[in-house]
Amino acid sequence: MNPASKPAASRPHIVVVGCGFGGLEATRSLRKADVDVTVIERTNHHLFQPLLYQVATAGLAAPSIAAPVRVLFRRYANVTTLLGEVTGIEPATREVVLADGARIGYDHLIVAAGATHSYFGHDEWAPHAPGLKTLADAFDIRRRMLLSFEAAERESDPQRRRALLTFAVIGAGPTGVEMAGTMAEIARHTLSGEFRRIDPASAEVLLIEGGSRVLQAMPESLSAKALVQLSKLGVQVRLNSRVTSIDATGLDTSQADGSVSRIDSHCIVWAAGVAASPLGKLLAQATGATLDRAGRIHVEPDLSLAGHPEISVVGDLAAAQSHVPGKPPTPVPGVSPAAKQMGRTAAANILARLSQQSAKAFRYADYGNLATIGRNSAVVDLATPFGPFRMSGRLAWQFWLFAHVYFLIGFRNRLVVLMDWASAYWSFQRYARVVPDTEAPLASTAGRPVPNAPNDADVILQKE
Amino acid sequence: MNPASKPAASRPHIVVVGCGFGGLEATRSLRKADVDVTVIERTNHHLFQPLLYQVATAGLAAPSIAAPVRVLFRRYANVTTLLGEVTGIEPATREVVLADGARIGYDHLIVAAGATHSYFGHDEWAPHAPGLKTLADAFDIRRRMLLSFEAAERESDPQRRRALLTFAVIGAGPTGVEMAGTMAEIARHTLSGEFRRIDPASAEVLLIEGGSRVLQAMPESLSAKALVQLSKLGVQVRLNSRVTSIDATGLDTSQADGSVSRIDSHCIVWAAGVAASPLGKLLAQATGATLDRAGRIHVEPDLSLAGHPEISVVGDLAAAQSHVPGKPPTPVPGVSPAAKQMGRTAAANILARLSQQSAKAFRYADYGNLATIGRNSAVVDLATPFGPFRMSGRLAWQFWLFAHVYFLIGFRNRLVVLMDWASAYWSFQRYARVVPDTEAPLASTAGRPVPNAPNDADVILQKE
Structure with missing residues (x-):
């Protein structure tokens, strides 16, 4: 189990795409396993999204809710972090393609690319x-x-x-x-x-x-x-x-x-509107998996893709169901505890498969x-x-x-x-009321002269 | 002295351009005077520049060293804050011109527009x-x-x-x-x-x-x-x-x-290289004042411009001298304590002139x-x-x-x-290691395939 004691290439290589709640938990679950893990994240930080509205409304500074990915994984000797954007997944050759054309091979893949806005076609x-x-x-x-x-x-x-x-x-x-x-x-x-x-x-x-x-x-x-x-x-x-x-x-x-x-x-x-990451569509095309209306990819009970047990999808990108024995499956909501739980299940199922055990169905614990x-x-x-x-x-x-x-x-x-x-x-104050780039904030001009009085409201401005 | 007790237009109007150390101190010095003050700042914050390198090196979050201008002046009933960029000064009509064409008249003007980088003509x-x-x-x-x-x-x-x-x-x-x-x-x-x-x-x-x-x-x-x-x-x-x-x-x-x-x-x-704000050149052209090699404007001993006692220049934009009785004048360095002291002196001199007293020469206290x-x-x-x-x-x-x-x-x-x-x-950690806009961080591609091994260094990247 000591990752340094074996040559790297002889161990299974697990690639995790995305370091939101799902990817982060999956990686954590793999940190002591006899595998190599590569996390690919397109920002340099894990974002605590539940408090993002506080940054938008000037109540918190960005670093308070964003942890650098490298710091999170510093002590995980079997984890390599790469800053990059995944633009393609090729199940046939088991490779992930990055925006700059680099290709990274995998034995197992966890896709945790999350969701983005949807403007409903507008x-x-x-x-x-x-x-x-x-x-x-x-x-x-x-x-x-x-x-x-x-x-x-x-x-x-x-x-x-x-x-x-x-x-x-x-x-x-x-x-x-x-x-x-x-x-x-x-x-x-x-x-x-x-x-x-x-x-x-x-x-x-x-x-x-x-x-x-x-x-x-x-x-x-x-x-x-x-x-x-x-x-x-x-x-x-x-x-x-x-x-x-x-x-x-x-x-x-x-x-x-x-x-x-x-x-x-x-x-x-x-x-x-929220729509799954465009990676869902790519993955569906490559694997034959189907998408739901929000672009989320339908997964098997164990969070893998049908016909591709080496690919798991977790978090907001997955149209997953919770499986409680003796009850009909129920849809899993797109919330952070669900993403974390899916990340842990996907990692555990990969390790189970690697040791020839069977994967387990995902069960969502709703608190x-x-x-x-x-x-x-x-x-x-x-x-x-x-x-x-x-x-x-x-x-x-x-x-x-x-x-x-x-x-x-x-x-x-x-x-x-x-x-x-x-x-x-x-x-009642909010301390992060700082806008770095107001230097040229307000486009367009009106140019009407203003009388010489400080408190009148005749200074002219048109927004964009 | 109660600012609310008189109609605004009957009081002298002092315009302060810039809210760095010089403009901030000038405004503070005027807060209890029987004048109206308008501060024009092109960002929405006063920046504590001595610690800016800590933001650049991810040691501090931006809001820790930037105070919103409006918060600083909230309790100064005679101070109005405007977000805007000054692009012209017209001493003939006593008006300041903003980027959007708006014109703001003044009775007295304090220009504290600071300095910018100079690439020595490159x-x-x-x-x-x-x-x-x-x-x-x-x-x-x-x-x-x-x-x-x-x-x-x-x-x-x-x-x-x-x-x-x-x-x-x-x-x-x-x-x-x-x-x-x-x-x-x-x-x-x-x-x-x-x-x-x-x-x-x-x-x-x-x-x-x-x-x-x-x-x-x-x-x-x-x-x-x-x-x-x-x-x-x-x-x-x-x-x-x-x-x-x-x-x-x-x-x-x-x-x-x-x-x-x-x-x-x-x-x-x-x-x-540091060069004075381009406002220095504009001001020199409009008033006949001269500039030094760094583009700073030569000021009179009382920090006003020759022939224009109603215009003062303070901080990094001023080529000022310190006047100690009985000694030859010495140049004032471009540091924040000097800017603060100049701001206070300029404000005091305006108030002196308004009450028919004589302005005093600036004396820099070097600590x-x-x-x-x-x-x-x-x-x-x-x-x-x-x-x-x-x-x-x-x-x-x-x-x-x-x-x-x-x-x-x-x-x-x-x-x-x-x-x-x-x-x-x-x-040894630095907590602000967050880059908001890495989503598409790394231009250009190389596209060479990478062998399926997580710890090799064959992932390709070229910077810009």
Whole structure:
């Protein structure tokens, strides 16, 4: 079992694609095995995505929720980390192809490439409504949000100023609810007293949802409670509203009754659609596997692909099912505990196969569901052996907070995040309100002269 | 003196351009005066530039050294903050022109626009050798440094790998010395054990200086000590070496003896030349003031411009002199304490003029000079009433450290920076090793196939 005692080439080589929750757990499970592992990750960090909205809303610095992959695997002598983007998988030759053309052979492959945004066929919306999957996305949203207030302070036209102070979040799942709740808190509290010409609290935060309730993965009673809490925070929730177009100056929606409405906004966040990584499609073409509507790849009960026991798919890329003996299989939700569990199962099944044992079917242990809404505000639906345990409000928020800090990687990060949250709680301030690239922030000019008076609002600005 | 008690337009309007150390101190000095102040800043934050190299070298997160301007001025009721870039100053009409064409009138103007890099007429070097003035610069350098190690891990050609593991810092002033020392520490300690194919400690860090010693603003004895400390940290210092060209794959130098040499490197940092903001030239053209060789504008003893007592220039943009009665004037160095002092003097002189008193000549209080080199390594040259007090090594480093933490803005930042430094000191780790935009990090492809063995070094990569 000592990885150094054998020549490398004689040991099975396992390639893990992606280092999100699924890939990270799979790699950890393999660290003491008599195998060589190569992890290929296209960023240099593992991202704690549940707190990414905090980076987008300037509550946390990026390094607090991102751990360098190399540091995580430093002590795993059998693990090699490569920074690179996988653009092809060739099961016939058992090779992975990287963007630069490099080919890496494998004996076993774990694909944990995750998910990305889906604009439901409207990719032209992407430049106007960033989603929230990567740190770059979070910085983009932070920049748009903060610069909208800045532009509003310089805008004299009431209609344009109103548009600059309108923030629209599309999709009322957990990310949309978090984003909208936090944006409302920023407008009402964080920025209070900092502007001279606008009142940030007059900003409107709209949460636009095509379905009939927020947090549809939650029980209806908690959805109803979340709706009340969102309203208290100042979020305007528009249910049964479908987005029909998005452009540089706003979006159009159509309601269930057939009416349409226009929302002028310069800061739109897309939290509506998730699609599996494009690697799913590639893999399906190469192996004959099938995809579900979200582009996720159908896997066998043991998380491998039909006809390809050497390829496993875990996390958000897998359309997996949970198998409890004596019960019908149930679909596995796209949440981080599921990805972690799949990573562990896939690794264990590879090791089982290597020692001529049989692979086991995946069984998802569901501990429940949390969603935060804002200050003192969250809903929790725990699965306990005695049935569901539900709570909302301040206690749920405290539970959410400590659960998230607990699962954060690294002592330093836990400490700093707790400190930042404590400070934000008491002061209403958010310390990461820094936009590195505002040097040329605001395109286009108007050029109207402004009278010589500091407090009037005649400084002209047009956004893009 | 209650700013709210008078109509705004009846009070003198002071415009401050820039919110570095000079602009910040000027604004603070005006916060209780019966004037209206408008601060125009092109980023949304005040940057604590002395620690910017720590962001570039992944030791600190950006928000730890950047304070949002609006937060700093929130309680100053007479201060309005505008995010914008000044592109023109028109003394005839007393107006400042912004990039978008907006015009802002002033009664008094303080220009504190600072300095930028100067490539000595070789702006074509800029894309290959970023300087270190803004957060965007720091992220650029962080990215280049970390991705060079990543690329080296994937490079099979020994010569290209050597180039990827060669880091060149041009200019051995305080910034160059800090950068080189920290880079050497990262290569030798931080990354130790994280790579499987390369030994990061084999990286070469070169510090290239045209002059005959490092830290030329320091006494010669401290320059000599700094040189020894740099060598101990593993930095190769090349004195009397002038850079004659920089391109995407390295740089050429010529030595005093006429010999030339080529250094292949993919991570080059420019710390050699500083030039005043281009606003200096604009201002000189508009007012008839003259510039020095670095583009700094010559100011009157009271920091105003000749013939324009309503315009003051402070900080790195000013070629100012210190006036001590009975002694000849001495030039003021481009350091942050000088900028702060100039900001205070300019503000006081404006208030004096407004109350029909005479302006005072600027007098620079020099408390000495610090430069850090690396772990336990710094030089300190303090000016005391009893003469200079000099030290180097561990004690100097501790002095440097606490002095910098003391001057950082914000309790939270002080605490986190101290914590990060303590953790870095004991663990050798640097927590901000996060590059947000590595998704498509490495241009160009080679496409050679790689044998199926995880630990060989045949994965191909060419940088740009």
